[in-house]
Amino acid sequence: MKRRRGSIAWWLIFAVGVAYFFLPLFATLDFSLKARPAFAAYNNSFNDPKFLASLIYSFVIGLLTIAASMGLIIPTAYWVHLKLPRARPIIEFVTLLPFVIPPVVLVFGLIRVYSRAPLPLTHTDLGSSALLVFGYVVLSLPYMYRAVDAGLRSIDIRTLTEAAQSMGAGWATILWRIILPNLRVAVLSGAFLTLAIVLGEFTIASFLARPAFGPYLSLLAGYKAYEPAAVSLISFGLTWLAMIVIALIGRDTRNRIEMGGAH
Amino acid sequence: MTDADRGFLDLSHVQKRFGGFTAVHDFDLSAHRGEFVSFLGPSGCGKTTTLRMIAGFEYPDGGSIKVDGKEITGLPPNKRNVGMVFQSYALFPNMTVASNVGFGMRVKGRPKATIDKRVGELLELINMPDKASSYPFQLSGGQQQRVALARALAIEPQVLLLDEPLSALDAKIRVALRKEIRDIQRQLGITTVYVTHDQEEALELSDRVVVMSQGRIEQVGTPFEIYNFPATAFVASFVGTLNALPARIVEPASGRIEFGGREVRAGSTLSGRPGDEVMVAIRPEMISLAGIDPEPSDATNRLPATIEDVAFLGSVVRFKVSVGSDATIINVDTFNNPNLAVPSAGSSVWITFPPEACLVLARDAVAVDTDVLAAAEAML
Numbered sequence: 001m002k003r004r005r006g007s008i009a010w011w012l013i014f015a016v017g018v019a020y021f022f023l024p025l026f027a028t029l030d031f032s033l034k035a036r037p038a039f040a041a042y043n044n045s046f047n048d049p050k051f052l053a054s055l056i057y058s059f060v061i062g063l064l065t066i067a068a069s070m071g072l073i074i075p076t077a078y079w080v081h082l083k084l085p086r087a088r089p090i091i092e093f094v095t096l097l098p099f100v101i102p103p104v105v106l107v108f109g110l111i112r113v114y115s116r117a118p119l120p121l122t123h124t125d126l127g128s129s130a131l132l133v134f135g136y137v138v139l140s141l142p143y144m145y146r147a148v149d150a151g152l153r154s155i156d157i158r159t160l161t162e163a164a165q166s167m168g169a170g171w172a173t174i175l176w177r178i179i180l181p182n183l184r185v186a187v188l189s190g191a192f193l194t195l196a197i198v199l200g201e202f203t204i205a206s207f208l209a210r211p212a213f214g215p216y217l218s219l220l221a222g223y224k225a226y227e228p229a230a231v232s233l234i235s236f237g238l239t240w241l242a243m244i245v246i247a248l249i250g251r252d253t254r255n256r257i258e259m260g261g262a263h
Numbered sequence: 264m265t266d267a268d269r270g271f272l273d274l275s276h277v278q279k280r281f282g283g284f285t286a287v288h289d290f291d292l293s294a295h296r297g298e299f300v301s302f303l304g305p306s307g308c309g310k311t312t313t314l315r316m317i318a319g320f321e322y323p324d325g326g327s328i329k330v331d332g333k334e335i336t337g338l339p340p341n342k343r344n345v346g347m348v349f350q351s352y353a354l355f356p357n358m359t360v361a362s363n364v365g366f367g368m369r370v371k372g373r374p375k376a377t378i379d380k381r382v383g384e385l386l387e388l389i390n391m392p393d394k395a396s397s398y399p400f401q402l403s404g405g406q407q408q409r410v411a412l413a414r415a416l417a418i419e420p421q422v423l424l425l426d427e428p429l430s431a432l433d434a435k436i437r438v439a440l441r442k443e444i445r446d447i448q449r450q451l452g453i454t455t456v457y458v459t460h461d462q463e464e465a466l467e468l469s470d471r472v473v474v475m476s477q478g479r480i481e482q483v484g485t486p487f488e489i490y491n492f493p494a495t496a497f498v499a500s501f502v503g504t505l506n507a508l509p510a511r512i513v514e515p516a517s518g519r520i521e522f523g524g525r526e527v528r529a530g531s532t533l534s535g536r537p538g539d540e541v542m543v544a545i546r547p548e549m550i551s552l553a554g555i556d557p558e559p560s561d562a563t564n565r566l567p568a569t570i571e572d573v574a575f576l577g578s579v580v581r582f583k584v585s586v587g588s589d590a591t592i593i594n595v596d597t598f599n600n601p602n603l604a605v606p607s608a609g610s611s612v613w614i615t616f617p618p619e620a621c622l623v624l625a626r627d628a629v630a631v632d633t634d635v636l637a638a639a640e641a642m643l
Binding site for chain 2: 159162163167177
């Protein structure tokens with residue numbers, strides 16, 4: 001009897017959780033479908049050239065952010081694990097700073113520093129986009145660092161590094177051929193989280209006057225009723241698609257590492 | 264050191280400190296080409312640190328390391344051509360067995376055909392030709408360690424280093440694999456340094472054993488020398504089982520000592536004075552039980568004893584007997600056989616041992632080292 005009551009309680013908690021998660025989505029979907037004729041909000045969104053342009057722009061900026069973030073974080077986290085384990089709390093603290101420093105502070109700082117000599121980046125489109133990437137790299141730090149850190153903890157990087165060194169491998173070879181392939185799942189997790197952040201980010205892109213997806217969505221909400229809801233759902237669907245890709249790509253690697261390859 | 268007495272692997276006055284702690288003191292060793300040398304000692308004795316200095320994973324604070332006359336002390340590990348096998352196998356999880364074995368050759372830019380040929384040969388050598396496309400997680404611990412060995416050999420290293428390679432494996436695999444390691448080492452004639460805290464492993468595998476304690480070499484010798492002629496109290500207590508009996512010198516010149524109210528004789532002249540307190544170290548297998556073992560030809564040392572306990576250890580039967588007025592407990596080993604008339608606990612017996620079985624040591628030294636022995640036995 002007790003067990004049955006416990007089971008009902010669990011189902012109840014589960015139902016509340018599902019409702020909390022899906023009800024807003026359902027409401028958004030319902031609202032987006034109220035536009036007439038049917039699916040007009042979705043058709044209008046896809047037919048708006050700015051929608052695709054902003055999405056592609058954000059996607060490209062996202063990929064560049066991921067590349068820069070990986071280039072910065074993977075070697076750093078690897079080196080800290082291998083040679084400076086005592087510095088780990090400091091690095092962890094630094095990577096958490098984006099949670100306490102609002103993006104608006106960050107972007108004002110960037111604009112102030114990079115709108116004049118010696119590096120007037122805001123004066124050109126390319127420079128502003130580069131600044132956007134730099135800002136997003138900072139925003140992605142907590143996610144990317146934690147993902148890579150967790151990946152590094154799951155393998156014995158010290159011994160793998162020493163084994164590779166004893167066979168003549170240098171640092172670049174070790175990072176590229178040994179560490180990175182074994183961090184594939186972790187890096188993919190961090191990468192897709194970063195992509196999700198970039199696709200939805202508004203503040204930095206808006207202040208740098210970039211044609212990104214976040215500002216586009218905000219602008220759309222100012223003069224259209226149903227389309228912002230449709231666009232939100234589309235971006236949500238794309239994010240989930242990315243998560244499924246992680247799961248599929250990572251499944252095989254995770255098995256290999258967990259089942260005894262690394263100790 | 265002249266060229267004539269120079270070895271293939273030379274460690275000269277090597278020292279290593281970690282902060283204020285000296286892990287390795289003034290380590291000197293010269294291993295010949297093709298020699299199998301083991302570093303044996305308890306945890307924290309500096310054996311792995313020394314091995315890691317040869318590999319280049321640690322740099323000495325003093326001294327030099329040479330391979331074939333070439334100074335490698337300051338070289339990074341990837342420039343040393345020294346193969347290493349780790350306790351945890353350290354196979355690359357993202358690579359197949361063949362890729363793991365061929366990794367070092369790919370790094371060195373060897374042609375693909377050469378790599379494939381060599382990988383095939385090495386997989387034959389470790390009896391795993393059918394596992395080339397398996398991933399490490401699909402292999403047992405023993406198979407993974409064999410692949411790790413093949414991988415280390417693939418680069419044709421000048422020196423092969425093995426850091427407790429068998430300690431993660433179960434007993435049967437360990438015994439089988441150590442024979443395999445020895446056979447492969449002999450077949451290839453590669454200079455090998457093997458780190459272990461397992462004395463049986465060290466004694467079975469090695470041409471020479473380096474016994475270490477607290478960062479210092481206690482003795483370097485063949486397994487026969489190490490076991491039968493220990494140079495220090497530590498070696499006597501760490502290698503093999505040892506009875507350490509408190510005794511007193513009666514007459515140094517004739518080797519007469521008094522133990523438990525009875526006089527016994529050591530095989531050599533003693534260095535102390537009459538009345539000096541000493542420890543007599545005797546191996547359990549050097550003591551005979553009258554009525555069970557054949558009487559030794561020289562029965563000078565014959566003492567009454569009482570059986571306290573009997574333990575069957577497979578091929579050996581170990582008796583615990585109490586001897587002398589203070590009922591000191593002595594271990595006596597004899598080979599097991601179905602016809603053995605095993606005396607029961609409480610029986611009175613005689614024990615005998617030849618004078619040359621008595622190793623007379625300063626009492627303080629053994630008192631310290633029996634603690635080490637107890638710790639080492641607990642660890643094993």
